[in-house]
Amino acid sequence: xxxxxxxxxxxxxxxxxxxxxxxxxxxxxxxxxxxxxxxxxxxxxxxxxxxxxxxxxxxxxxxxxxxxxxxxxxxxxxxxxxxxxxxxxxxxxxxxxxxxxxxxxxxxxxxxxxxxxxxxxxxxxxxxxxxxxxxxxxxxxxxxxxxxxxxxxxxxxxxxxxxxxxxxxxxxxxxxxxxxxxxxxxxxxxxxxxxxxxxxxxxxxxxxxxxxxxxxxxxxxxxxxxxxxxxxxxxxxxxxxxxxxxxxxxxxxxxxxxxxxxxxxxxxxxxxxxxxxxxxxxxxxxxxxxxxxxxxxxxxxxxxxxxxxxxxxxxxxxxxxxxxxxxxxxxxxxxxxxxxxxxxxxxxxxxxxxxxxxxxxxxxxxxxxxxxxxxxxxxxxxxx
Numbered sequence: 001x002x003x004x005x006x007x008x009x010x011x012x013x014x015x016x017x018x019x020x021x022x023x024x025x026x027x028x029x030x031x032x033x034x035x036x037x038x039x040x041x042x043x044x045x046x047x048x049x050x051x052x053x054x055x056x057x058x059x060x061x062x063x064x065x066x067x068x069x070x071x072x073x074x075x076x077x078x079x080x081x082x083x084x085x086x087x088x089x090x091x092x093x094x095x096x097x098x099x100x101x102x103x104x105x106x107x108x109x110x111x112x113x114x115x116x117x118x119x120x121x122x123x124x125x126x127x128x129x130x131x132x133x134x135x136x137x138x139x140x141x142x143x144x145x146x147x148x149x150x151x152x153x154x155x156x157x158x159x160x161x162x163x164x165x166x167x168x169x170x171x172x173x174x175x176x177x178x179x180x181x182x183x184x185x186x187x188x189x190x191x192x193x194x195x196x197x198x199x200x201x202x203x204x205x206x207x208x209x210x211x212x213x214x215x216x217x218x219x220x221x222x223x224x225x226x227x228x229x230x231x232x233x234x235x236x237x238x239x240x241x242x243x244x245x246x247x248x249x250x251x252x253x254x255x256x257x258x259x260x261x262x263x264x265x266x267x268x269x270x271x272x273x274x275x276x277x278x279x280x281x282x283x284x285x286x287x288x289x290x291x292x293x294x295x296x297x298x299x300x301x302x303x304x305x306x307x308x309x310x311x312x313x314x315x316x317x318x319x320x321x322x323x324x325x326x327x328x329x330x331x332x333x334x335x336x337x338x339x340x341x342x343x344x345x346x347x348x349x350x351x352x353x354x355x356x357x358x359x360x361x362x363x364x365x366x367x368x369x370x371x372x373x374x375x376x377x378x379x380x381x382x383x384x
Contacts, residue, residue: 002178002197002200002202002243002245002247003187003188003197003200003243004241004242004243005202005241005242005243005245006239006240006241006242007138007139007202007203007204007205007206007239007240007241008044008139008206008237008238008239008240009044009238009239010042010044010239010240010241011044014028014042015028018044020046026044026045026046026238027044027045027046027047027048027049028042028043028044028045029042029043029044029045029049030042030043031043031152031154031242031244032244033152033175033244038175039175039242039243039244040242040243040244041138041240041241041242041243041244041245042240042241042242043137043138043237043239043240044237044238044239044240045236045237045238046208046210046232046236046237046238047210047231047232047236048232049230049234051230051231051232052228052229052230052231053214053229053230053231054214054228054229055226055227055228055229056216056227056228056229057227058224058225058226058227059224059225059227060223060224060225061088061220061223061224061225062223062224063092063093063096063367063368063369064367064368065096065365065366065367065368066365066366066367066368066370066371068365068366068371070330070332070333071330071333071378071379072327072328072329072330072333072335072378072379073326073327073328073329073330073366073374073375073378073379074320074321074325074326074327074374074375074378074381075094075325075326075327075328075370075373075374075375076322076325076373076374076375077094077104077324077325077326077373078310078321078322078323078324078325079322079324080104080106080324080373081106082106082107082108083104083105083106083107084106084107084108085107085108085109086107086109086112087105087107087109087111087112087116087159088116088218088225089107090105090106090107090108091103091104091105091169092104092105092369093367093369093370094326094366094367094369094370094373095307095326095328095364095365095366095367095370096364096365096367097275097360097362097363097364097365098173098275098362099172099173099174099273099274099275099276099360099361099362100170100171100172100173100273100275100276100358100360100364101121101170101171102168102169102170102307102326102358102364103168103169103170103171104166104167104168104169105125105166105167105168105169106165106166106167107161107165108164109161110160110161111132111158111159111160111161112158112159112160114158114216114217114218115156115157115158115215115216115217115218115234116156116157116158116217116218116219116220117154117155117156117157117217117218117219117220118151118153118154118155118171118219118220119153119154119219119220119221119226120153120173120220120221120222121153121171121172121173121220122150122151122152122153122171122172122174122175122176122273123149123150123151123153123169123170123171123172124148124149124150124151124169124170124172124176124271124278125143125147125148125149125151125167125168125169126147126148126149126167126168126169126170126251126309126311126356127143127144127145127146127147127148127149127165127166127167128145128165128166128167128168128311128324129145129163129164129165129166130144130145130161130162130163130164130165130166131143131144131145131161131162131163131165132159132160132161132162132163132165133159133160133162134149134151134157134158134159134246135157135158135159135160135207135235136151136155136156136157136158136203136234136235136246137155137156137234137235137237137240138155138202138203138237138240138245138246139202139203139204139205139206139207139237140203140204140205140206140207141201141202141203141204141246141247141248142204142248143248144250146250146251146252146354147248147249147250147251148248148249148250148251148270148271148278149246149247149248150176150246150247150248150249150271151246152175152176152244152245152246153175155245155246156217156234157246166324168309168356170278170358172273172274172276173274173275174273174274174275175273175274176271176272176273176278177271177272177273178193178271178272179193179269179270179271179272179277180272182194194254194255194256194257194270195249195253195254195255195270199249199250199253199254200247200248200249201247201248201249202245202246202247203245203246203247206237206238206239207235208235208236208237208238209232209233209235209236210232210233210236211232211233212231212232213231213232213233214229214230214231215229215230215231215232215233215234216228216229217229217230217234249270251270251280251282251311251354251356252282254270254280254282256268256282256283256284258284258285258286258287258288259287260287260288260289260292261287261289261292262287262292262293262294262295262296262297263287265279265306265357265359266279268280268281268282268357275360275361275362276358276359276360276361277358277359278356278357278358279356279357279358279359280354280355280356280357281308281315281353281354281355281356281357282354283313283350283351283352283353283354284350284351285349285350286345286348286349286350286351293342293345293346294345294346294348294351295337295341295342295344295345296336296337297336298334298335298336298337299334299335299336300333300334301329301330301331301335301359302331302332303331303361304331304359304360304361305328305329305330305331305359305360305362305363305364306327306328306329306330306335306357306358306359307326307327307328307357307358307359307360307364308326308327308329308355308356308357309324309325309326309355309356309357309358310322310323310324310325310326310327310353310355311323311324311353311354311355311356312352312353312354313351313352313353313354314352314353315353315355318337318338318341319338319340319341319381320338320381326373327378328364328366330363330364331363336382338381338382339382339383339384
C-alpha cells in the first residue's frame with residue numbers, strides 16, 4: 001500500500017456517467033484487492049478492457065523444485081551474464097515456496113513487444129543494474145539502478161530498457177505492503193519509518209494508445225502463460241485514482257536505523273508480505289558502544305529461512321561472496337560471520353555495502369535452475 005494518487009481525467013463521482021468527446025461513455029474498471037475490501041483503483045478506458053479478439057494456446061511457464069538437502073548454500077550468480085533475450089525468458093527462478101519465488105533476470109533485448117500480467121502474484125523488481133521505463137495502464141514509470149519496482153498483481157505492463165538491465169525478481173502470493181509498524185492508524189508512514197511518502201514514486205505521465213490492432217497480453221497463472229489478444233491497447237486509460245498502482249522506492253533512499261550495540265535484521269525491513277519480509281542493508285554507521293562488536297552474532301533461525309542478495313560492496317561478515325551472489329541460510333542450521341570477520345570488525349566505524357534480504361517463514365526450496373549455481377564448498381566455509 002502506498003497512498004492516494006490520481007492521474008489524468010476522472011469524473012467527480014465514482015460509477016457515474018463520464019463521456020468522451022463523441023458523447024460515448026468511458027469504460028470504468030475497478031481494480032481491487034481482497035474482493036472489494038482491500039485497496040483499489042478506478043480506471044477509465046476509451047475502449048472496453050474486455051474486448052478479446054483471440055485466445056492463443058497457453059505455454060507452460062514453471063520451474064520444478066530440485067531434490068536438495070538441508071545445507072547452508074551459496075549460489076554463485078555473480079558472474080552470470082545474459083539469461084535470455086526476452087524479459088520472461090530471462091527470468092530464472094532459483095528458489096521458491098508457496099509464498100514467494102526468487103529469480104534473476106538479465107535480458108539482452110531492448111524491451112517487450114507484448115504486454116505481461118502476473119495474474120497470481122505481486123512482483124518486486126530490484127534493479128541491480130540499468131535504467132528503463134515500465135509502461136502500464138497506470139502510466140509511465142521510469143526506473144533506475146537501486147530501485148525497487150513494486151507491481152501489484154494484474155497490472156498489465158511492458159518494459160523498455162534504456163540501459164542494459166539486471167534484475168532480482170521477487171514474486172509474492174500475498175500483497176507487497178509497507179511495514180505495518182511504520183504506519184499510523186490512517187496508513188501514513190510515521191516519523192520513525194526509514195522512508196516516507198516522498199520516497200515513493202508513482203507513475204507521472206499517462207501514455208494513451210487509441211489505435212485498433214492486435215495487442216498480445218501474456219498472463220501468468222498456475223504454471224502457464226495464457227495468451228490473450230485484445231482489440232485495443234491496455235494503454236487507453238485517460239485517468240485513474242486510488243491506492244493501487246505500481247511505484248518505485250530506491251534502496252538509496254532507505255535511511256538506516258543504528259544503535260549503540262548490534263541491532264537485529266528487523267530494523268532493515270522495507271516491505272512486508274504473506275509469509276516473508278524484504279529488508280535493505282545499506283551504508284550506515286556501526287554500533288558506538290565502547291565494547292561493541294559490529295559483526296553480527298551467530299544465529300539459529302528456528303522458524304525462517306534467510307536469503308541475502310549481495311548488491312554492492314564487500315559484506316563485512318562474509319568471505320568469498322561477490323556482487324550479484326546469493327546465500328541461503330535455512331532454518332534448522334546456525335549461521336554466522338565467517339572466521340576472522342568478528343575481530344576484524346572491532347573498531348570499524350561504518351559499512352558501505354548494499355544487500356537485499358528475503359526472510360521466509362516457510363522453508364525455501366532450490367529449483368532445478370538454482371542447482372546450476374551451487375557452491376559445494378560453502379557449507380565448510382566456517383572452518384578456520
